[in-house]
């Protein structure tokens with residue numbers, strides 16, 4: 543099914559939508575303004591059954607603010623602007639790190655509370671025991 547692009551007459555936001563060719567005039571409403579969008583005249587990008595380079599053709603990249611020709615086009619823009627891909631892998635790594643940072647913090651708090659009990663409420667001693675200085 544071809545991928546078409548339409549533009550909001552109010553806010554100029556571009557939207558993409560999949561339609562059979564015969565129904566290409568049925569544009570979606572703008573998500574921001576809730577008004578009907580007008581189809582863009584550019585040639586539609588055909589979404590292939592297997593994702594390939596055509597996936598990028600004619601796609602408006604909101605992050606870059608550019609309608610893409612192909613994957614190379616996007617790579618060149620990313621490179622020229624010194625940008626790197628924020629991949630699923632990066633996002634997972636950040637999530638893992640923040641969870642492990644959180645876990646580490648929780649363990650430190652528990653260690654401090656234990657030390658505080660053992661030090662009979664002496665905070666200085668509890669802190670010293672919680673964060674021992676390496677000899």
Ligand SMILES: [Zn+2]
Nearest residue numbers: 550553572575
């Ligand atoms: Zn709008």
